[in-house]
Amino acid sequence: MIVWINGTHGVGKTTTSALVQQLIRDSRVFDAEKVGETLMDIRPGLPETDNFQHWPPWRPLVVETARRILDYTGGTLVIPMTVLIEQYWREISAGLAEHAIPIRHVVLHADQDILRRRIAEDTMVGPNSPFRLKHLEPYAAAVRTWLPGTATLVDTTHLTPFQAALETVEAIRS
Structure with missing residues (x-):
């Protein structure tokens, strides 16, 4: 399972x-x-893009890598990855379904003010990451339209990380 x-x-x-x-x-x-970082390391580089997910090989390579890992290890594979373009999600989920790999799709959600505060205070990536800020509106559009139909939303606005993990596990088991 994924x-x-x-x-x-x-x-x-x-x-x-x-x-x-x-x-x-x-x-x-x-x-x-x-997988995206591997594609970014190809020399000479692939066509210019602001997001490796736009490269057509990324999506089937993620499916194939996940399938191969599960074939080798069994168990459950936890994949933390933002996918905000519905067509890309459909390609990934259809690819996994072709291999009969069940997917539990969970979206961690927080309101925009909390997200902006978390991004501003992030010490790992750095405060006010332009990359992260740029994706807030595409995320908001996806969560208003297609994401709720494909996933369980876990609202992390007022949760600790451990509480978010517990709710995620509860969501995939129900």
Whole structure:
């Protein structure tokens, strides 16, 4: 099984996924961003883009990597990865379905003021990351339109990271 933890940049996907992994026996975290980083390392570079998800190879490579990891290890794969473009999510979820891999799609949500505060106070990435701020509106549009139809929303506005992890695990089990 795959637990895909989605949500905008800065909402707490990485932190939550590490905690979810501790709560689910026989689980591992797979950072699909590393697939994008591999594509970014190709020389000469691939066509210019502001987001590696726009490169057509990224989505099937994420599916294939996840499938191969699960074939090798079994268990549950926790994937913290923002996907805000519906077509990209459809490609990924259809690819996983072709391999009969069940997906539990969870979106970590917080209101815009809390997200802006978290981004402003982030000491890991740095305060006021332009990349993260740029994705707040596309996230808001996705959560108003297609995301609720494909995922369970976990509102983290007033939760600690551990509480968010507990609610995520509860969401995938129900």
